[in-house]
Amino acid sequence: MEYRGMKKWRPFATMPEQYIGLKEMINKQVEVAQPVLTDEQMEQINFTLIEAVHTNKQVYLTYYKRGQCITETGFIQFVDSLGRLFVFIDDVLELKNKMRLNELIDVQFV
Template sequence: MKKQMGRTMVKWQPFASLPTQYEGIRDLIEEKNKLPRPILSDYQKEEISRVLQEALETQKTVHFTYYKNGMDLNEMGEISKIDLHTNTIVFIDVFSYQNIHKVEDIIDVRFA
């Protein structure tokens, strides 16, 4: 009886490794799909700065794109604070959640 139970465990052991293989394959696909960080011109940086400052003063809703972990992500909401010491912005999204983003990660900002 012991030999049979031991054999069944050995028989099914290769299938136990499949989830980790799928995780590895998924990680490879995600790594392949990552985008390089965009390089902004001085004009683009100045335009982003101008729009952020105007959005802070007027409390207008903005739509901005930022770079994070190899992806370009989009958000919409209001700028509540620009912190020059940490070079970050505090952003309140449409669900009233407060988010903090580095200014250097922002790719594009437009008024909604």
């Protein structure tokens, strides 16, 4: 009899497809529907965006992406109301992100 040493036993690690499938199922269960904003909420977001661009104040930005509501902190650099886009500079990595205005859920000053 030969000694094999200490080896970690993982009985289900032989099927990596199973882990991928389970992860997808869990992610689908966590997804939420995109909130529908009222006209008043959209108007308030518009005013806050305009003020944030002109005063260069830091904002909390909540947006909807791939079934999740994400909140980030940063600065609004540019708003294109005709193209329905805006440019957001992330506070952590200082990356420029182009986003659509219809993805926005909430904008508040820090």
